[in-house]
Amino acid sequence: MGEGLALGIDIGATNFRLGLVSSDGVVLERRMEGVGRDRSARGIVSQVERCAAAVGYNGVVGVGIGVPGIVDPSCGVVYRSPHYPKWLNEPVKEMFEDTLGLPVVLDNDANMAASGEGWRGAASGMDNFIMITLGTGVGGGIVCGGRLFRGEKGFTGEIGHMVVDFDGPSCACGGRGCLETYTSASGIPNILGRLGEGDRRRIIDAAGGDVSSVTPRLLYELAKGGDPSSSLAWRWFGRYLGVGIASLVNVTGIFNIVIGGGISRAWDCFISHLEDEMKKRLYKESASFVRIVQASLLDDAGILGGANEVFKS
Ligand SMILES: [Zn+2]
Structure with missing residues (x-):
């Protein structure tokens, strides 16, 4: 899956960032939104989907999402998140895949930041x-x-x-x-x-x-x-x-x-x-x-x- 475009999504405690990224690591478009009042996993998935739809999925081959909390990337479950107390054993990867209709890679937000720095940042x-x-x-x-x-x-x-x-x-x-x-x-x-x-x-x-x-x-x-x-x-x-x-x-x-x-x-x-x-x-x-x-x-x-x-x- 080395070609095309990817959506990178970084969910924080109070806002999320979404970027359309080329395979050579250029952020072609970026958005930031405050997390709405419905802080359930379902509520955030819907909000992110609206934001992603506004950016468009043309040429997007997959979505990589970082979330704060205890995440098992192999099964895509968020066991617990300190900032989102309603999230308990949530199958977040599956929820995003069903909603966005694209393959999703899910991990802890700090792991994703490390991956980014290794690709195009100070650890390149x-x-x-x-x-x-x-x-x-x-x-x-x-x-x-x-x-x-x-x-x-x-x-x-x-x-x-x-x-x-x-x-x-x-x-x-x-x-x-x-x-x-x-x-x-x-x-x-x-x-x-x-x-x-x-x-x-x-x-x-x-x-x-x-x-x-x-x-x-x-x-x-x-x-x-x-x-x-x-x-x-x-x-x-x-x-x-x-x-x-x-x-x-x-x-x-x-x-x-x-x-x-x-x-x-x-x-x-x-x-x-x-x-x-x-x-x-x-x-x-x-x-x-x-x-x-x-x-x-x-x-x-x-x-x-x-x-x-x-x-x-
Ligand atoms: Zn501690």
Whole structure:
């Protein structure tokens, strides 16, 4: 299925993106829509179908869809999705195939983003790499020998739930001290919790007195403006990420790390702390091979990954 066009669809927590992609990786047309009030799987399938019909199916050979949650790509079932509580054991691939009348490849959204970066982004040409997406949560995808590593059931690359602090803050997964509880937008309060009272207060005051208003963007702007308290927060952020990446490298022997997602825009605030912490925890030989790069596709990663998986299927 290497020719023609593919639809790549990236379903997020609040919106979805759809792109018409050529077999050489050019996004010919793209759409974005907010997810409607009916957040059932059936409701979203209908909404996506209307959007796809508006773009047109001419020459489309298949559809690649990334969804947030626990997905088995081999049977196309979404077992559970943190953002869509109504989705329980939903046969999402079958629902899309019935509605769109085209073959569908379904996977976790972070896996699709990794596939996109490997095809046309920062990991282009890399046979082995690990992609980490830093957003509301922390996602990941592992590419090994040029293909997504899917393990036994496809629940792979859950890098956000790797434990970096075993007595740490509780996580949405039911565990404690997962990487996501620190290095994501939802983990910001826990990062602030690592600061001294004065530094913490300063940052919260800058956000109007409410800890939930401290966003990664605000922390970035404060740090760029020379605020030492925010720089300390980024230091903790980078250290946790460094601990996590050192474990990934130690376990997999994969040396190319690609970091994407909205928070990766604060790259220069955390990268040196990340590298320092990571190197402390790796064999010298491994540390000399590790290459950490910023993802380059941003919002197109999921669309291109979906299309790539169609052309590869
Ligand atoms: Zn977790």
